Amino acid sequence: MDFLSPLIEISAAIDSARSTESLLKILARRTAEACGVERCSIFLWRDNRLVPAMAQFASGATAPNLWQAFAALEPCGLDDAPVLARALRERRVVLVQEPLEGGLFPPHWIETFDPGSLLVVPLLRRDRFVGVLVLDNRSGGAPITEAHVRLARAIGAQAALAIASARLEEETRNRLRETETLRTVGRVIGSTLDLQEVARRITREAARVVGADSAGIYVEDNRSLRPLAGYRIPREFLETLRTEAIVHPDTPRPGRFLGEPRKSLWSDDVRNDPAFGHEVFRRFPVQSIVVTPLQALDEWVGVLVCAWWTQRRRLAPGELRLIEGIATQAALAIINARLYAKADAMAVQRERMRMDSILHDTLSQTLFSVALRLGLFLHECRSAKLRPKLEAIKQDVALMMAQVRQLLAPGPTGDHGFSARIQGLVHEFRNLSGIPAEFTQHGDGGRLGPQVQEALQKTFEEGLAVVARQGHQGRVTILLELSTDEVQFELADDDGGAPAGVERLTEPPADWGFDRTVQRIKSLSGKIEFWNRPSGFRLRGTLPLP
Structure with a gap:
């Protein structure tokens, strides 16, 4: 099999990519085409889990239902897919002729995508795990053989380098964008010392940067979490969310229902996520949510909540980082506003x-x-x-x-x-x-x-x-x-x-x-x-x- 020509073509295609998404799309299609298989799927390694990133047919054909099913896959750990763990552990391409045998893949993957035979190609860059390529022919198609392995291994090395470089570049751009966003948010938040206005601006900016339907701030008040400000809260829930505390005063520690108070908690499927089993999340039909602690100078102020009511939303790592950065600024702004109000009251009293x-x-x-x-x-x-x-x-x-x-x-x-x-x-x-x-x-x-x-x-x-x-x-x-x-x-x-x-x-x-x-x-x-x-x-x- 001629290795050089496909590698040159893939390299030229990679160079033409203008974004990580377009790179992954070109890489998946050209890899499937070069290896002579029907389809190629790419999973990226993030936070010790494999996240579905791209899937393409060699022919360029579209299958909206299959793409939606692929995009909706939950990130999986290596324990959920033993064959992926094997490819990573052994650092080699794994050929699977019978995907149904041995519990190599999650059952719903097999049911949804119906693979006949497949190759799992680990993407490694300087001993760092970047992700995996999964090359497959659907059930009833031509079997994948050992002849595909060498080319797949060569393409995998090239793909790992391209993806790692693209992610590094994208990460740098995202960091710069996050820094600029935080500077802008900081200027907006810091333009007033009125506590209520500070909180209102924080919720507005937080919702804007992650595209949330609504945002709100709850602050600690007598061992409860009580609403301070909200942005674009649905009218039917406004009065309840405005007047009721999230946590009853008898709760030993505000925010206990959120788990570790220093850590953000989020879900793109609140209804079925046991981490959001608190009664408040059952009363309101939130589809996706992120709850971030407001903490600065070792002082826990409350929480910043961003919610999506109309559709599910999965946060990218950069977005979660951005929300946490805003939350830190928000905590400092709230602490400063409180100190200013206290100093103002003391001045009046003096x-x-x-x-x-x-x-x-x-x-x-x-x-x-x-x-x-x-x-x-x-x-x-x-x-x-x-x-x-x-x-x-x-x-x-x-x-x-x-x-x-x-x-x-x-x-x-x-x-x-x-x-x-x-x-x-x-x-x-x-x-x-x-x-x-x-x-x-x-x-x-x-x-x-x-x-x-x-x-x-x-x-x-x-x-x-x-x-x-x-x-x-x-x-x-x-x-x-x-x-x-x-x-x-x-x-x-x-x-x-x-x-x-x-x-x-x-x-x-x-x-x-x-x-x-x-x-x-x-x-x-x-x-x-x-x-x-x-x-x-x-x-x-x-x-x-x-």
């Missing part, structure tokens, strides 16, 4: 706290000033008609101060914020009364909790009001001493105060207005005492620290 602090301190000091002035007026007022009115106004001011403290958060609770408020209080008292006053603190005021700070501030306000009403001319000091487990506080006036000769008061006079102060300190498990210095007045006490 601004609110800042304004609350300003209003709290400003209004508190203003109302304290008003109350102090009213106290001075009441002290000097001799009009029986005017005093009740001033008392009523003073009560209203006190009520306003209480409401301000309830409605607005106090100023900063750290050492600087509290110290600044007390310093402001002393400054306001000094300006209004003309009485010298100073504040001294020893220890870290940042250890004072909000309730202790509030109690101390009110105590000092009320103490200063008493001093102002008495019209003292001495000097006022406020002192804070913080120890390991308590804070000692003191307000002292070195002029006037309690009756002469009284060193200590068990209870302050009613007109001093310290009833609430005493109750407040005791409610915090503290103590307060009132002392009379030989020429002045002092309140002193302690409050426990956490």
Whole structure:
């Protein structure tokens, strides 16, 4: 048999191919023609399985039904077709005269294609398995003999080189195309930080790049997978998919029904695929689906789902890679959008706290000033008609101060914020009364909790009001001493105060207005005492620290 002429013709035909598909088509037909058999089928090795890639008659005749049956074949492992495993293991052409014997092929292959005799030619390139050529004559045709083996072996070596080179070139083009696609998708996704809009764009781009009928994103929410966004969801399923979680909150781990959360799961026949046995896939007539985890920076966000409702769709390896690349970008975009939303909310909260602090301190000091002035007026007022009115106004001011403290958060609770408020209080008292006053603190005021700070501030306000009403001319000091487990506080006036000769008061006079102060300190498990210095007045006490 003349080997050279067919090899030259096949080589020239291969050179004219413009794509992997056209290469496989030319290779299958010319190989069948050169070997003098009816038909040649090509199976390519992908992910440890043989995938049907091309089948041609030597005559160029078409048989649409047979082609559809061939294209619909499931990828098979070597265990499913022992004769293919033998050709690979022995690295030689295997001649089969009786395909029906010994379970050499899956039964449905024999039933569908009815081979009479055939050759299985392993395609090897540098010890790498590229695929197989299957040359056959249908049942009743001329038998294939040993005379075909040598030519088939030579063509197989040439075919393996051509296919490997074409796949490498195609892989390079696909990688470049995937990179460009991911860059485009990244620009689209990254053009906004609004979480809902980010998710909507992700679903749109994912559906577009793989030609899916629909796409959706489900995110983890309280141990469930809940819908975040969808693209081209059928109207009859929209409301259900929009409102219902895929996984019930009682599920120990969201996504468990998807198997390994780091791995994509897909099927071109969802209805008959046991991997998609979850109830949700029975409720909706999905034909093909790919579910890809949204994961980045070791954080599992949720899943990206692409679905085909109207027809079955088998994903090529490059398409699955592309979807996984989009999913990684999507996870990062969702994480960033969440962080941005959280930062935005924190900024709003910080601004609110800042304004609350300003209003709290400003209004508190203003109302304290008003109350102090009213106290001075009441002290000097001799009009029986005017005093009740001033008392009523003073009560209203006190009520306003209480409401301000309830409605607005106090100023900063750290050492600087509290110290600044007390310093402001002393400054306001000094300006209004003309009485010298100073504040001294020893220890870290940042250890004072909000309730202790509030109690101390009110105590000092009320103490200063008493001093102002008495019209003292001495000097006022406020002192804070913080120890390991308590804070000692003191307000002292070195002029006037309690009756002469009284060193200590068990209870302050009613007109001093310290009833609430005493109750407040005791409610915090503290103590307060009132002392009379030989020429002045002092309140002193302690409050426990956490």
